[in-house]
Amino acid sequence: MLRADPQRRGLLFAGAETGVFFSVDDGESWSRMRGGLPEVPVYDLKIKGSDLVAGTHGRSFWILDDISPLRILADGNLVNRLIPPRTAIRTRLRSQVMHSSKNIYFTVDPIDGGIAVVEKQDGTKNYEHLDIGENPPHGAIVYYWLADGEKGPVALIFRDAEGHVIATLRSNDSSLHGDSRPSAKPGLNRYVWDMRYPGPAELDASLLDRRNKPLVPDLDPQQAQSRCPAIIMSSSRSDPRLSPRSSGSLRIHDSRPRLTPISSNLPCYQT
Structure with a gap:
């Protein structure tokens, strides 16, 4: 599965048996796209605005939010630079949380699912969704x-x-x-x-x-x-x-x- 970015010439995305790969030089070289995407077959790709949607075989579908950095850096000018940010929508998601066991929480409204609290090496805490999309x-x-x-x-x-x-x-x-x-x-x-x-x-x-x-x-x-x-x-x-x-x-x-x-x-x- 191969998709070409409609805005940046030479920026390509390929779905393979082990994930998604991208190229910024019209296919001359390829790099694996990571960002938490597991090694899973990707049978379909869709570019919507500045988001890349990947349909997997057996692991639901994933969205890479904002491929603008790849579009900007595809020119090869790798100097110190700020990527123009896209429009940000201010939202507030309210939900009820029930504590089940140590470091495990469950949300009941508006999203049903489990959340694990993981302590990072720097002492801060991170919330990982166990069975729902993030x-x-x-x-x-x-x-x-x-x-x-x-x-x-x-x-x-x-x-x-x-x-x-x-x-x-x-x-x-x-x-x-x-x-x-x-x-x-x-x-x-x-x-x-x-x-x-x-x-x-x-x-x-x-x-x-x-x-x-x-x-x-x-x-x-x-x-x-x-x-x-x-x-x-x-x-x-x-x-x-x-x-x-x-x-x-x-x-x-x-x-x-x-x-x-x-x-x-x-x-x-x-x-």
Whole structure:
């Protein structure tokens, strides 16, 4: 099974008995597409927008969200560069969770399935879906490429449409842990920004109760900007939008004035 990308000449995808392979030079050389896809026969491929859908034999179908990095990097210009992010839809998925055994949870609404809590080497926790498909991460997904020999550090700066800084994330910031810290390794990197304003830096100890969680305002869904100033001089725009099912206003979530009294400082998915 062979599919050619309709937007990038020379970008090919092939389904084989052991998975999916891709080529950026019109078939001269091929690389295996990993990202969590198991070694399974792939008998059909479909490119929809910027997503690649793979139909397997016996392991359901899988979706590789956003092949834009391959389209951009197919030109062979492997210098430090920021991949223009695609439109991000702001959603909130609510579900009821029941605890069954150690580190195993079950969701009952709106998605029925099991979730395992796995502790990573850096001390953070990751949630793995056991018997249901996994959706893309919530937030704006930013890809950037670092050339061989690049040592960083890397900084990601997110601004609103007026140029005001919302968040600055640095790869050498020891206060950030796990996936919240941008990677500075050579090659393709991905960062998921939650599209939220910074919360309060400190709270009175008497307020640290489950009933008194700090309020953190959501990003006003208008055009936002992301930059990598440590390595990239140009900037790109993301276009955060409300979920298509939402009937709310695009400005009702800007609650920064109400936070003034308590503020002090600033892969593949199976379906």
